[in-house]
Amino acid sequence: MAIYAIGAYYDEDVSVKFISQAIAGPGWGVEKAPELHQFVRSLKVGDVVYIKSVPPSSPDIIVKGVGFVVDDEIVLDSSVVSIGxxxxxxxxxxxxxxxxxxxxxxxxxxxxxxxxxxxxxxILKKLFNNCDK
Known part of the structure; x- marks a missing residue:
């Protein structure tokens, strides 16, 4: 298991869509971001992911969601991400x-x-505290 940060700003904040559609991934197509497509393909079941926002002027990392990869499916037909x-x-x-x-x-x-x-x-503290409830 590893922990990965994923941004969710693609001309607008899509973090709510990530959460409501139970998905995460980049918004760019493979022609513009082949490395991100390979990155998504390399994620493993059980890997922890968190949605992050890190404005340069902020002293903090803003975390908008924490979850984990649930299966080995590569999602290619999402309206939110190009691959997820x-x-x-x-x-x-x-x-x-x-x-x-x-x-x-x-x-x-x-x-x-x-x-x-x-x-x-x-990240793990928030994840485990949530699992205790």
């Missing part, structure tokens, strides 16, 4: 994580694997 994965969203209430001090900041990327221990800890 089915996600079970368990945390849908927004919360914030202070941006950690880091040298190799990937926060503005559309998708990335989360390696920062502080961010990983906060």
């Amino acid at each position: 994965r089915n996600i079970k969203w368990l945390v849908v209430k927004h919360f914030r994580i202070p941006k950690p001090a880091e040298k190799n900041n990937v926060r503005l990327n559309t998708m990335y694997e989360e390696f920062h221990p502080l961010v990983q800890s906060e």
Whole structure:
């Protein structure tokens, strides 16, 4: 299991659509973003994903949802994403994580694997607290 951050702003915030349609993925077609399509294909069942927003002026990472990949299906017929994965969203209430001090900041990327221990800890804490209810 790994933890991945996914942006949901494609000329508008589509995070609500991600959650309502139980999906996540990029908005660009394979011709414009072949690396993101390969990234989505590489996700595994059980991987944790979170919807993030990281405005440059904000001191925080804004998390809009946390869930996990539920199956190995590659979704190609969505009206929201060009390629996607089915996600079970368990945390849908927004919360914030202070941006950690880091040298190799990937926060503005559309998708990335989360390696920062502080961010990983906060994501898992919210996920497990939600499962206890």
